[in-house]
Amino acid sequence: MHLLRLVQNAVRKALAGMTDDVEPYAAMVKATQDAKHGDYQANAAMSLAKALGKNPRDVAQQIAERLDLGDWLDKPEVAGPGFINLRLRGEWLAKQLRTTARDERLGVGAAENPGVYVVDFSGPNVAKPMHVGHLRSTIIGDSLCRLLRFLGHTVVGDNHLGDWGTQFGMLLWGYKNILDKDAFAKDAVRELARVYVEVRRKTQGTEEDDKAGDPIAEASRQETAKLHAGDPENVRLWKEFMPHCLEELQPIYQRLDVRFDHQLGESFYNPMLAEVVRDLEAKGIARKSEGAVAIFYGEDAPPSLIQKRDGGFTYTTTDLATIKHRMDTWKPTALLYVVDSRQALHFSNLFDAAKRWGYNGVALEHIKFGSVLGPDGKAIKTRDGGAVELGSLLDEAFTEARKVVVAAINQSPTTDSTVAFSESEIDQIAEAVGIGAVKYADLSQNRTSDYIFRWSKMLAMNGNTGAYMQYAYARNCSILRKAGVSIERFRTDPPAIHLDSPHERALALQILRFEEALAAAVADYQPSGITTYLWDLAKTYSGFFQNCSVLKAESPELRESRLLLCDLTARVIQLCLGLLGIRTVERM
RNA sequence: GCCCCCGUAGCUCAGCUGGAUAGAGCAGCGGAUUUCUAAUCCGCCGGUCGCAGGUUCGAAUCCUGCCGGGGGUACCA
Numbered sequence: 109m110h111l112l113r114l115v116q117n118a119v120r121k122a123l124a125g126m127t128d129d130v131e132p133y134a135a136m137v138k139a140t141q142d143a144k145h146g147d148y149q150a151n152a153a154m155s156l157a158k159a160l161g162k163n164p165r166d167v168a169q170q171i172a173e174r175l176d177l178g179d180w181l182d183k184p185e186v187a188g189p190g191f192i193n194l195r196l197r198g199e200w201l202a203k204q205l206r207t208t209a210r211d212e213r214l215g216v217g218a219a220e221n222p223g224v225y226v227v228d229f230s231g232p233n234v235a236k237p238m239h240v241g242h243l244r245s246t247i248i249g250d251s252l253c254r255l256l257r258f259l260g261h262t263v264v265g266d267n268h269l270g271d272w273g274t275q276f277g278m279l280l281w282g283y284k285n286i287l288d289k290d291a292f293a294k295d296a297v298r299e300l301a302r303v304y305v306e307v308r309r310k311t312q313g314t315e316e317d318d319k320a321g322d323p324i325a326e327a328s329r330q331e332t333a334k335l336h337a338g339d340p341e342n343v344r345l346w347k348e349f350m351p352h353c354l355e356e357l358q359p360i361y362q363r364l365d366v367r368f369d370h371q372l373g374e375s376f377y378n379p380m381l382a383e384v385v386r387d388l389e390a391k392g393i394a395r396k397s398e399g400a401v402a403i404f405y406g407e408d409a410p411p412s413l414i415q416k417r418d419g420g421f422t423y424t425t426t427d428l429a430t431i432k433h434r435m436d437t438w439k440p441t442a443l444l445y446v447v448d449s450r451q452a453l454h455f456s457n458l459f460d461a462a463k464r465w466g467y468n469g470v471a472l473e474h475i476k477f478g479s480v481l482g483p484d485g486k487a488i489k490t491r492d493g494g495a496v497e498l499g500s501l502l503d504e505a506f507t508e509a510r511k512v513v514v515a516a517i518n519q520s521p522t523t524d525s526t527v528a529f530s531e532s533e534i535d536q537i538a539e540a541v542g543i544g545a546v547k548y549a550d551l552s553q554n555r556t557s558d559y560i561f562r563w564s565k566m567l568a569m570n571g572n573t574g575a576y577m578q579y580a581y582a583r584n585c586s587i588l589r590k591a592g593v594s595i596e597r598f599r600t601d602p603p604a605i606h607l608d609s610p611h612e613r614a615l616a617l618q619i620l621r622f623e624e625a626l627a628a629a630v631a632d633y634q635p636s637g638i639t640t641y642l643w644d645l646a647k648t649y650s651g652f653f654q655n656c657s658v659l660k661a662e663s664p665e666l667r668e669s670r671l672l673l674c675d676l677t678a679r680v681i682q683l684c685l686g687l688l689g690i691r692t693v694e695r696m
Numbered sequence: 697g698c699c700c701c702c703g704u705a706g707c708u709c710a711g712c713u714g715g716a717u718a719g720a721g722c723a724g725c726g727g728a729u730u731u732c733u734a735a736u737c738c739g740c741c742g743g744u745c746g747c748a749g750g751u752u753c754g755a756a757u758c759c760u761g762c763c764g765g766g767g768g769u770a771c772c773a
Contacts, residue, residue, distance in 0.1 A: 135713085142716080151715055154753065164753080188716050189753070233773085273773065374773090400771055408698070409769090416771040423773045452700060453768055478701085479767090516735045554710075557702075558766080564722085565708065569735040571721035572710090579735055587732050640710075643720080650737070659732045674732090696735080 109204055109215040112139065112624045115148045115194060118181070122174040126167075127156060139621075143610075146185070146193035147617060153190035164190030201616045202605035208620065209602035209672060214679055216623040218260030223441035225256050226264045226434050230366070231447070233270035234353035234373070235279050236304050238360050239495035240488055240561075241448075244477045247550050247689065249446035250366045251635040252475065254687045259630060264438050268430065269373030271350065275304065277332030279349060280342055281324065282307040284331075296352045336420065346375075360498050363543060365689055377429040381421040384429045385414050393464050403461045412457045424458060431462050435470065442471035444633065449476035449556065475633050478558035480550075488561055502543065508563045509542030510534065512575070513696065537696050541567070541575050544690040548574030551688050552639035572643040574690055577681055580646050582696045584678035587658055591671050598675050603668035611652040612673065618648045619676050626687075635688060642684045649677050 120134035127133065133152035140149045153168035160167065168190040175184060180200040185193045208215040229249020232242045253265045282303035291299040311325040335342040354371070361367070385401055388394035394403045394414055401415035403424070414425040434443060445455060455474035462472060482488040490496050517529055529537075549566040552573075553559045567575055588595060607613040621641070629637025658674060661667035682692050 136715085138715090140716095141719090145716075149715085154715075158753070191716065270773070398770075402770065410698095411770060413771050418771075420771080422771070426773090449701070450767055451773090454773090456700090476701095512735080516733095519735085552709090557709085560708065562708080568721075573721090575735075579733080583733055583735090590732065636710085643710095647720095653732080654737055657732070695733085 109620050110623045110627060111621055118175055119150045121176060122171050123152065146195040148194045150192040150194065153192060157190065168192050198607045198613055201620060202607050204620055205605050205616050205676065206602045209599055209676060214622055214683060216626060222260045222262065224262045224438055225442045225444060226266060226438055226440045227253050227444045227446065228266050228268050229446035231268045231270065232357065233273055233275055235275045235349065237301065238357065238498040240480050240498060240501060241495065243480060243498060244550055245446045246364060246366055247547050248477055248555060248635060250689045251551055251687060252444065252633055254689060255630055258687060259626065265368045267368040267371040269371055271373035272375040272378060274332050276335055276346060277328035278307040279304055280331035280345055281328040283345060297356045300349060300352055301356060363502050374426050377426050380429040381425045384425055388414060388465065393461065405457055405460060427458050428461060431467060435467055440470055442473060444473050444475050446475045449478055452476055477555045481558050481560045483560060483562060485560060505542035505546050506538050508567055509545060510538035512567050513538050513541060537693050540691040540693050541578060544574035544578055547688060547690050548639065551635040554636055555634055572639060577642055577646060577685060578692055579696060580649060581678055581681045581692045582694060584674050585694045587674055588671065591659055593671055595675060598672055602672055605672060606666055606669040609656055611655045614648050615652045615673055618645050619680055622680055638684050638687055642681065645680060
């Protein structure tokens with residue numbers, strides 16, 4: 109039930125015959141900001157009147173009169189300079205809601221034109237611990253995959269691992285020089301992680317600026333070069349390390365509940381790079397310059413190198429090979445890259461090059477996002493200036509959430525705790541709330557802006573937070589449990605809905621806006637569209653809950669009706685959180 | 697130098713394909729309510745939407761310039 113589209117269609121029909129160029133005017137329909145202006149407003153009259161040289165209120169009146177109200181619209185009102193205020197009929201809303209209740213998908217239709225989306229996200233460098241830098245890509249990418257999939261598209265989630273980079277040089281040097289063989293035999297993953305951290309520590313400070321001076325950094329670089337040159341020993345070790353490196357990532361992905369369809373890293377494309385360069389040169393897209401091979405974009409724009417003077421390839425080469433492979437393999441309609449905004453120039457160039465290479469029939473999108481900042485507003489760091497590891501961040505999320513959960517349970521005498529919370533249940537709740545808080549805080553942010561990472565904000569029980577939504581869900585579950593009704597019956601033979609109070613009506617409308625919200629979210633690849641909707645739903649529900657007694661409703665019919673509203677609200681919340689990759693708990 | 701992004705309430709952020717008095721949470725102040733989970737709700741306070749022009753019936757939203765902050769910019773990825 110895409111309400112907005114429904115209203116737009118009606119307005120479009122009414123406009124037909126009034127102008128030749130209906131579409132832009134039909135698009136001027138939007139949800140009202142204030143309920144006193146109805147549910148939707150059509151704003152076409154003002155600009156149309158201008159174009160026709162007529163009085164805007166007259167034009168508005170004319171559109172209003174031509175509207176086919178059917179059984180679902182109240183008589184429209186013309187207001188102000190020429191706004192047309194539209195209000196949906198209560199009986200119709202009630203009817204739609206019963207249909208929604210019977211639907212697994214809660215009224216959301218499958219995409220009319222299903223596409224194939226390859227989503228490139230997460231992309232950590234293996235052989236070193238994941239850190240906050242990977243958080244946003246992982247969370248946002250996962251959510252977009254879930255959303256696209258739910259809307260009926262084919263989704264290929266691909267983790268483009270950094271598995272061929274300089275970190276392996278450090279690991280190789282470490283393996284050869286400081287490995288604890290017993291520890292490696294016992295727990296290879298752990299020992300390799302230790303070795304990496306140790307080598308990194310030894311070269312610390314020389315990492316960014318003055319690498320050349322450090323002997324270990326230099327030795328590591330040579331190990332990398334040998335690996336890339338095909339040195340049998342290093343290639344053998346690389347192959348031995350890789351499974352351990354992948355295994356090391358798993359606990360994080362498991363906790364985040366993130367899965368990939370493929371994990372084709374840089375190494376996978378390595379054998380294809382020479383051919384890519386040859387082809388681009390042959391087609392005149394790339395040419396030799398200053399000893400390297402480069403693709404140029406314009407007079408004063410810097411080029412991107414696809415082969416360095418020393419013969420090595422760059423990430424542009426790999427990315428081009430990746431595009432080719434993805435196009436050949438999955439024939440996608442869109443390639444989405446969920447990557448930090450700072451790579452905007454790279455992607456803009458990459459897409460330009462890909463199009464010239466012949467990949468025109470695919471949407472190439474850089475789904476960019478801002479940085480995670482510390483409380484000081486600067487890039488987030490640990491106390492000693494290092495990168496915050498994702499593992500410890502998630503541990504902290506659990507610990508912080510557990511404090512909040514325990515405090516809440518203890519101070520809330522009426523918590524639905526006829527059965528006491530066991531320690532393990534509290535752990536489970538804390539994990540769901542903690543991880544959910546991190547995800548929700550991230551996803552509720554406008555993707556493109558930076559945000560400041562704060563536990564107090566993320567775990568707040570008021571406001572637009574994951575915990576609040578999870579709580580709203582749990583509260584609903586509690587009511588339905590107490591009511592002792594059959595949820596099954598609600599979903600197969602739902603009771604009649606009564607929308608007598610404005611709070612009930614508002615809630616009904618908000619539930620039916622679900623599809624509209626998802627459409628808006630997917631249109632610009634913004635998961636925050638879902639959280640904004642959720643937050644509105646939660647506020648509307650809160651108004652309902654405050655003013656309409658459910659269990660003690662005035663009549664059995666009203667009780668049933670309100671219980672169904674509760675069940676629907678809970679289902680929408682659960683589904684939305686699910687699309688964000690956030691778990692719900694039955695009670696908390 | 698050139699390019700990109702950002703600048704909205706004390707703080708953190710929405711809103712940005714132009715629309716009716718600019719919204720939320722936190723903080724501050726004041727209330728409700730012995731609750732269907734108070735992990736609640738309501739009200740008040742608080743903004744020249746960085747500045748200056750322009751386009752428009754209408755601009756936080758579009759355009760230009762300036763100021764301030766961040767990022768990127770041929771051999772890392």
